[in-house]
Amino acid sequence: MLKKIILFICTFMVIYTFNFFIPRLMPGDPFSYTSSVSGEDIDGISEADLETMKAYYGLDRPIGAQFINTISSNLNGDFGQSIHYKKSVIEVIGERLPWTLVIMISTLVSSLLLGVSLALVGLRRKKMDGLIYTTATLLSEIPAFLIGILLLFLVAAQVKFIPLSGNVTPFKSFASWPAYWFDVFIHALLPITAMVIITTPIFYFTARGSFLNVLKKTYVLNAKGKGLSEKQIRYKYIVLNGIFPVITRFFLSVGACLGGTILIENVFAYPGLGKILQEGVMYRDYVLIQGVFLISSLMVLTASFIADLINEGLKKTRGINQ
Numbered sequence: 001m002l003k004k005i006i007l008f009i010c011t012f013m014v015i016y017t018f019n020f021f022i023p024r025l026m027p028g029d030p031f032s033y034t035s036s037v038s039g040e041d042i043d044g045i046s047e048a049d050l051e052t053m054k055a056y057y058g059l060d061r062p063i064g065a066q067f068i069n070t071i072s073s074n075l076n077g078d079f080g081q082s083i084h085y086k087k088s089v090i091e092v093i094g095e096r097l098p099w100t101l102v103i104m105i106s107t108l109v110s111s112l113l114l115g116v117s118l119a120l121v122g123l124r125r126k127k128m129d130g131l132i133y134t135t136a137t138l139l140s141e142i143p144a145f146l147i148g149i150l151l152l153f154l155v156a157a158q159v160k161f162i163p164l165s166g167n168v169t170p171f172k173s174f175a176s177w178p179a180y181w182f183d184v185f186i187h188a189l190l191p192i193t194a195m196v197i198i199t200t201p202i203f204y205f206t207a208r209g210s211f212l213n214v215l216k217k218t219y220v221l222n223a224k225g226k227g228l229s230e231k232q233i234r235y236k237y238i239v240l241n242g243i244f245p246v247i248t249r250f251f252l253s254v255g256a257c258l259g260g261t262i263l264i265e266n267v268f269a270y271p272g273l274g275k276i277l278q279e280g281v282m283y284r285d286y287v288l289i290q291g292v293f294l295i296s297s298l299m300v301l302t303a304s305f306i307a308d309l310i311n312e313g314l315k316k317t318r319g320i321n322q
Contacts (some may be wrong), residue, residue: 008305015297020067023281023289030059030083030284057083057287070290079294080287084279089291092276097295099167100272102188103261104254107195112250114196115203116243119211120234133208136201144260148194148267156190163187165269191264199257206249210242217241248310254303258296 031053054060057080058069073080079089118136122129156164163169167187174180214220215238223233265274273292280288 004305004308008301012297012301015301016294017067019290019293019297020070021063023284023286024063026281026284028284030286057081059286074294079291082280082285082288082291084283084285084288089287092288093273093291093295096272096276099270100258100261100265100274102184103191103195103264103270103272104257106188106192107199107257107261108250108253110192110196111199111253112203112246114200115205116207116239116246118200118204119207120239122208123211123215123234123238124230129208132204136204139197140201140205142198143263144194144198145263145267147197148191148264151190151194152267161186162190167271187270191261191268191270194264194267195257195260198260199253202253202256203246203249207242207246210245211238214238214242244310248307251303251307251310255300258300 031050051060058066061069070080081087082089082092085092118132122132152164156162163186167184168180169183169187172183174183220233220237223237228236261272262274262277264270265272266278269275273296276288277292279285280292
C-alpha cells in the first residue's frame, strides 16, 4: 500500500510540473488575447499598463519563481485568478465541473449497465454474440466528436424538441424543479448518447471476456450438473463472480471518459470543463489551463488508484500471491 501511495504522489508531481510549464510554451501573450476579446485596442495599451497586469497576475517574475509561488499558493488553497474570466479559477471550475460530472457519471453508469447486458445476451444467444461483437468493434474505433457531429445533423437538426447546444434553455422560467431537470436532461441527452455509444464497447468486451472465463470454472460445471436453472447460473455464478473486472474497468475508464467528454462538450457547446479549457487555450489563460488540468489529473489518478485497490483486493480474495 505504501508503495502505491508513493507512486501516486510521484505521478501527480510529474503531471503537476508538466501542467505548469507546457501552457507557458504556447506562443502568444495572454494579455494581448484577453484585451482583443474584450474589445480593447491592443496598440492603445501602454507598456506600463501591460507590465502592471503582468505584475498583478505574477507573470513578471522569472519562470522558476512563478513555479515556486504557484506551489505555495496551491498548498494554501489559492489556485489563482483567471486572466480571461477575471475571477478565481476555483470559482470558474466550481461553476462548470458539475456539468461535466453529469455527462461523465451518466455515461459510465449507462455504459456499464448496457455493456454487461449485451454480454449476457451474447452468452444466451451465440448468433447475437457475433453481431454484437462486430458492431462493438466498429463503434470502438469511431472518435467521440465524430459521433457527436453525426447526432447533431441526424437527430438534433431533425427533431424540434432536442436542442442543438447548451445545458439549459436560456431566459426560460420553469414552473417547477422537475420541469427544470427535464430541460437539463433534454440538453444532455445527445452528449451522453454520443459518449455511451463509444464507451459501451469497453465494458462489453471486459464483461464478455470475464463471463466466458467464469463459464470454464469447475463450480459452474458443478452447478449445471446439479440441475440449476440457466437464470440461477447466469446471475448467482457468472455475474457475481465475473463482475469484479468490469467494476475495475469502470474506474479505469474515467480518464478516457473525461477526455471524450471534453471533446463532446465543445461539439455541443456544453458549458463544462471542456468549454473553459478551449477558452483557456484560445486566450492563453495559463492559470485557468493549470486549474482544469489539475482537477482532471486528480480525478483520473484517484480513479486509477481505486481500480488498483479493487484489483489487489480481488487477487487476495482469490488467493493469488503478488
